[in-house]
Structures are given as structure tokens and as C-alpha cells.
Amino acid sequence: MRIGIIGGGSIGLLFASKLAAVGAEVTIWTRTEEQAFVIAAEGIRLWDAEGGEHTIVAGGEWLSRERLAKMEAGRLERADWYLLALKQTDLSKETAELIAELIRRTPDRPPLLCIQNGTGHLGKLTAASAGDFSIYNAVTSSGAKREDMRSVRHTGQGSLFLARTPERSQGERRAERSEDDFRQKMLLNFLNRAGFDASLSNDIHNRVFQKLLINAVINPLTALYDMRNGELPAHPARRSLMKALHDETKPVLLAAGMKEWPDSWESVLGVCERTSCNVSSMLADVRAGKGTEIDSINGEIARMAAARGLSAPLNESMLRLVEALGKR
């Protein structure tokens, strides 16, 4: 099993190291030559959820138009899967086209598994693919924190659901090429052996919506208050804003197709509790002075609301405030 992982951030390094540790041959495609070199030379350093330290061998390549142009078709190694671990923020139209080019030049055009938050990336990738390869959407609740170019800390066990997108009808599924079936099974097998609790889902859109609701509440407020997830609901003012943001977001997602979810508020609180010591990715980005996913999360919800004639002033407020936080 050969897997190309696109993106050397926290999630990319986590999946690469865990999959390589159970025997997958992994190549990480990074943005910089420097990071690709460090990974290829020194391997990935992983602190597992129990704090144990491991060094894991992985390949490193860097993804740029110039680099791809220099590689002759024959030089690109076979891959069974690509896993896209870039943040939405880093997925411009140009990058989506570059990724499509990488897959087109890989023998057999393997499918691409996307584990981004939100839904904004699927349109860009579908356009760039032009039907030349399959796209799978996934949603994961695993947590990780990148410590340096080659080091990652596994901060939270989670699950992973995946499905081909657009979802196929039962008839189409029956007619699916057996090779695709085989690849799916292989990937699920490796993901599960690597500890990602992975399964196929015929409910992936709903799971994406559910994760979006949770992220829309926890991420911007942890960034605003500069607080770990668990501290957020401890103060009445913050809990009040969480509740207000939840109550504004839920009807927007229901209108966009999320299924009824009676205990959504308890789920938000449950995530804060289970990940109480975690620094949300949005807070980590603000602290590091990097761009955040605010536009892909609360911005996306504001746009969903506008498209449906609903109002989402608190989501818009979060968008403005987290944007302002970045401008120091």
C-alpha cells in the first residue's frame, strides 16, 4: 500500500506517521523543499497519545509546478491513494489544479481522500479533477499538533468516516470497478490498524455538517478568548456566547440539509470536555500569526445562511473578529 500525503501540517504528519508505522509506504508532499528534505532525511517524529516518542521513516517530496515539470512521467511513483491534508485556507484554485496535475501524472490515477473541515474544498477539487480521478470526502475527529517541520503530537483519538463524492446510487455502487472496492478496503484496513477508527459512511454530508456545527462554536471562541477547549464553557459569559452561536448556526445547517440532531448542544459541550486540554487549530493559528480557517467555517455558514435568506450575525461577527485578531 503506497500513500501520498499532500500537506506536512499537523494532520498530514499524524496520518503519515501512523500509517507508515503499520507498514504503508508513505510519501509526504510538502510546500517547501526544506521540509521535504528534513522528513526524508530524519523521518517523522511522533509523540503518541500516551506521550511515547517514535521516529518513523517516510518519503518527502515537495509540490510545486516547477518540481512537477522537472519530473518526467515515468519518475512519478505509483500510489494507491492520495490523502489531502491541507487546510482549506491553503487550497487555492491554483493549488487544486496542481494537485489534479500530480494525480494525473501518477500511474493509474489513484483516488484522492479529502479530510478538510467544511465543504468549500470539494467544489474546487471537483472542478480541477475534471472527472479524471475519484474524490472521497472524509470527516475525522482526530487531533494533532505540529511541533516543528518533522514532529507531531497526537492530541486526541477520534474516528474517521469516508465516502466517495458525489455519493453514488446503489446501482452505481454495484457497478463500481472492483479495483476501487479493493482500494477502499485496503485503505480502511490500514487506517484502522493505524488506530483511526475508520469506516465507510452513507451519511458523510451529515457528519460534515455536524463537525461544522461543533467547529463553528468552539474554534472562533477559543481563538477569541485565547483558551483551551475545556475552559470555554466554564464562564457564564463565554457559555452564553457558545449557546447563542450554536442556536444561530443549527437552523442554517438544518436548512442546508443536516438531519435533526436533538442533542447537538450537549455534543458541543461533550467535545469541549473530551478535548479539554486541546488548543483548537484556530487558536493555534492565531497564536502562530498564521491564517485561520475562519472563512471556511463561520464564513461558510454565513454564506449558507445568506443563500437561504437566513441571518447569521454572530457567525459574521466571529469572521470579522478572528480576522481582526490576525492583524496585530
Place this chain on the structure above:
Amino acid sequence: MRIGIIGGGSIGLLFASKLAAVGAEVTIWTRTEEQAFVIAAEGIRLWDAEGGEHTIVAGGEWLSRERLAKMEAGRLERADWYLLALKQTDLSKETAELIAELIRRTPDRPPLLCIQNGTGHLGKLTAASAGDFSIYNAVTSSGAKREDMRSVRHTGQGSLFLARTPERSQGERRAERSEDDFRQKMLLNFLNRAGFDASLSNDIHNRVFQKLLINAVINPLTALYDMRNGELPAHPARRSLMKALHDETKPVLLAAGMKEWPDSWESVLGVCERTSCNVSSMLADVRAGKGTEIDSINGEIARMAAARGLSAPLNESMLRLVEALGKR
């Protein structure tokens, strides 16, 4: 010198006690009969800025349509001035009309001095007065905290500027009735003896704008972060939001007529420093579960911006978030 003070909140009790302490005859007009009774029976308790405790005699009345209806014209005592110490939030059209009725039924129809934040109250009061009495606008930086119905703590020394509104031309000022001049001088004399550092200003609108800019930055953010004024700029994320809110608000106020103010940002920081231990009135209201002045401050700025084709997304965000804070 007889002064009717309308409103038994922190600012009303502060002005009443300090003016009475230097010999003015003060009556506080409260919303409830209960508070009027407690003040009339037990006096006002004042903790001065040095922590000394004083009990000061003052009259108490309560302002309601029924109460006014029961008072025959002759029973309303003479007053040289009314001082309006209600928050904007408490100044509905009905209340403005009730205040106008009170002044109309007071011998000689004394002038009304308004010390509200923002500018929204002047329109309502001018409409209710119908030209029957003079309205003065004032801006003060004194700070106070009400501890119970009759007790107030003086938390910050400040200054007070006042001017008749609408401001009169020099010709109109010359033609001013000598009685008005006399009343003005008397009031300034009492305010200064009471320690309010009061003066006439031909620049009152500008001072109102300046105070609005400072309040627009400090008040909502202290409410959001549940923090004393001095803690606000200590953290880079909060300081970053303060700066962004300042930078958005200033051009709106300049467009609305505020004069150039090169060191406005330093002034905002200076106020945080000088009032570092103060709980802003907005935070105090949120903590007490009461309505805040958010609509009269950031809401007003958002409306000023909209009327001038400018955008004020952060002021709108503050409006939404502080409103949401109240809904627990």
C-alpha cells in the same frame, strides 16, 4: 441652589451626594417609590475616592405618570436645574415625555443638563421639550459604582464639560437672558466646589465624539472578556481587537464631524491605565443581567457609518455579541 437629579443609578447618586455635600438642595427622582423612600429616610451613602464614608441628606421623589398626576402644580418645588442621569437605555420616548412634563410643571421651567454617553438622547429630549425649556449637553469622565439603592462608590475623578444645545451663535449668546447666565455660573460654581472640574465648552460635540470613541473600544471588550479596564490591553489578542475597533471607529467619527485627534489610540490606552481597576458600566450591566448601553455606543457608530456609506463590521459585531451575552 436647588437641583433635581433624575435617575438614582451610579452617576445620579454620585452627583447628588457630591453636590449636596457642598450645600446644594438636591432631590433625586427615582424610578421606584421604594428607592425614593430609602434615600429620603436614610440619605445617600458615599464612599469617596479615598475610601472615606459619608452620609448625605437628600430629598427623594419617584417619577411616574401617576405620581405627577397626583401632584398639583403648586406642590412641585422650585428647582434651578435638572440633571438627567439616566442611561440611554432607560430613556424611551415615553420617559423623555414624562421628564418634559416634570420640567413644564416646575416653576420657571429650569434647564435640563444631560450627561448621557453618545448622542441618541438629544433628539428624543429636544422633541419632548418642544422648546419649552433649555437643554444642555455635558460630557463627564467621572466614574462611580452603585453598591445598593442608596450607596455609591466614587471610582474615578474626572472632568465635566457642558454647553447649551443646540449651540448658539455668538450673537445669540450675547442676547441670552441674564437669568440663564446666572444659572450657568451657579451650576459651574457648585460642580467645581463638589470636585467635578466643570467648565463651559464651545467644543462639546467634539468631546462627545471623543468619549464615544473611547467607550466604543473599552466598554464592549471589557464586557466580552469579563475584565477590568486595565487588564484589557495586557494580552496581544485583546489589544489587537482594541486597535482594530479603534481604527474602524475613528474614521466614522471623523466623517460625522469629530476633529482630527492624532493621539486617540494613546488616549484609549491612557484611559485603560488611569481606570485600570474599574469595571466598565457595560461589564457591570452584563454581570448584573441588565440591559447595556451597547446600542447607544457601538450601535450608534454602526448607524453613523451606514448613514455615511462607511462600513463598521466590528462595531456591528460588538453590538451582536454584547446583545448575545445578555441572553443567558
